[in-house]
Amino acid sequence: MFNFIIFGPPGSGKGTQSIKIAEKYNLAHISTGDIFRKNIREKTELGHKVKSIIESGELVPDELLIDILEDAMNQHANVKGFVFDGFPRTCRQASDFDDLLNKRNEKVSLVLALDVDDNEIIGRLLKRAEMEGRPDDTKEVIENRLSVYNKQTQPLIKFYTKQNKFTSVSGIGSVEDIFNSICAVIDSL
Ligand code: ADP
Numbered sequence: 001m002f003n004f005i006i007f008g009p010p011g012s013g014k015g016t017q018s019i020k021i022a023e024k025y026n027l028a029h030i031s032t033g034d035i036f037r038k039n040i041r042e043k044t045e046l047g048h049k050v051k052s053i054i055e056s057g058e059l060v061p062d063e064l065l066i067d068i069l070e071d072a073m074n075q076h077a078n079v080k081g082f083v084f085d086g087f088p089r090t091c092r093q094a095s096d097f098d099d100l101l102n103k104r105n106e107k108v109s110l111v112l113a114l115d116v117d118d119n120e121i122i123g124r125l126l127k128r129a130e131m132e133g134r135p136d137d138t139k140e141v142i143e144n145r146l147s148v149y150n151k152q153t154q155p156l157i158k159f160y161t162k163q164n165k166f167t168s169v170s171g172i173g174s175v176e177d178i179f180n181s182i183c184a185v186i187d188s189l
Helices: 014-025 032-041 045-056 062-074 091-103 118-132 139-153 156-162 175-187
Strands: 002-007 028-031 081-085 110-115 166-170
Touching: 002 014, 002 156, 014 028, 014 081, 014 175, 028 032, 028 062, 032 045, 032 062, 032 081, 045 062, 045 139, 062 091, 091 156, 110 156, 110 175, 118 139, 156 166, 166 175
Parallel strands: 002 081, 002 110, 028 081, 110 166
Antiparallel strands: none
16 A cells, blocks of 8 residues: 655645545545545534634644544545645644554655745745635635644644654745646655
8 A cells, every 4th residue: 555645835836746646556645634524514513513713724623533534544445545735734633644654554655745935835835825715714814724734734744754754845836847746756766
């Protein structure tokens, strides 16, 4: 199984690249953000629980994540692996995830970050706000999401570097160029 984590700040292009990677390498794409947005749209109990948290740019509590992940993985039997997009986002999630994968006799194969600086991120997210109108893409919420990322998610770089699984490519450039750099890393494994 190829268990690939795509990593990086909000707006770094994880979603766009994940879809392309999943298609090329025949992997299932699991985006926790998409799962939450679907639950909010469908007004499920989970959607109700997370709506205001997401709209404020904070993280959904760790306790909720691992079951959601396990569930999502179980919905794809017989795949060659996964692209995890937006998960894990905290150290607790990363260590719960290692336990979950262990239990399934699997492991994280690679964590690849898209490197994009804060100014570029803010510009991109404000533009996305105009186009898609996501309620968590207002200026205040964007700033909060970045600070949450820096405080709670950035430390995972150390976690996965220690496991010798972390690498990064530049997230600036055309979608195709970035995709090609990611493929070059995967193909070199
Ligand atoms: P982006 O990374 O572009 O900001 P996502 O679609 O990945 O957007 O996530 C949107 C929101 O969903 C996050 O700001 C957070 O509130 C929530 N969320 C998604 N994944 C997680 C996670 N692994 N842990 C906690 N909250 C999450």
